[in-house]
Amino acid sequence: SGSGKTTLARMICRLVQPDGGRLRLMGEDALAVPLRRFAHHPLRVAVQLALQDAQGALPPRWTARRAIGDPLRLLRPALGEAEREERLREAARLAGLPEVLLDRPSHTLSGGERARVGLARALAPEPAVLVLDEPTSALDATLRAELLERLDALRRQRALALLFISHDLSAVARLCDRALVMDAGRVVEAGPVVRLLSHPQADCTRALVAAMPVLAA
Structure with a gap:
């Protein structure tokens, strides 16, 4: 916590302007686009964020349909009404959100259902990169396993790149190819997940691996 992941x-x-450096997205330096213009730049569609606090991220009186459709209206304005509705339903399906819940206000949904709305909202514009900030932290074991399985299927079937932020190294091992370990705002170790978990080098990485739960046989 507090290492700078979010x-x-x-x-x-x-959403935050760095002090310097480069950010390569889709072969372009995204930092070369002024922040005030980025909202209307094609790269804005390419990267979408699913937040950790699904409840806080969704206006409580908005229906799931409106929450999922809002980024389509803003980021894909050329879509017609029928095409937008089709894209909305497809995003809900991919996120595992039953269609019967689309017209329910978000404050009446369970935590797992709100998490699915947040995922569908991020998937609707069809991004190339999906950023997930602690998406499993508020879910029980069953919902966590379902979400990880769904994300794994999405990245394989739709060539979707995932940036998965988590304290849960078992989830990282399940979903990720490479990992960065951060401490005090710096990357202290990076490499293939298998190597990081089997031969951690940095003290922070070793402490995280040591804290992983071990299930009895």
């Missing part, structure tokens, strides 16, 4: 994610989504 701040880094917000920088990648151009």
Whole structure:
């Protein structure tokens, strides 16, 4: 906690302006686009963020349909009404949100259902990169396993790149190819997940691996 993971994610989504450096997205330096213009730049569609606090991220009186459709209206204005509705339903399906819940206000949904609305909202514009900030932290074991399975299927079937932020190394091992370990705002170790978990080098990485739960046989 406090290592800078969420701040880094917000920088990648151009919600926070970094002091310097480069951000390569789709072969372009996204930092070359002024922040005030980024909302209308094609790269804005390419990167979408699913927030940790699904309840706080959704206006409580909005229906799930409106929450999922809002980024389509803003980021895909050329879509017609029928095409927008089709894209909305497809995003809900991909996120595992039953169609019967689309017209329910978000404050009446369960935590797992709100998490699915947040995921569908991020998927609706068809991004190339999906940034997920602690998406499993508020879910029980069953919902967590379902979400990880769904994300794994999405990245394989739709060539979707995931930036998955988590304290849960078992989830990282399940979903990720490479990992960065952060401490005090700096990357202290990076590499293939298998190597990081089997031969951690940095003290922070070793402490995280040592804290992983071990299930009895």
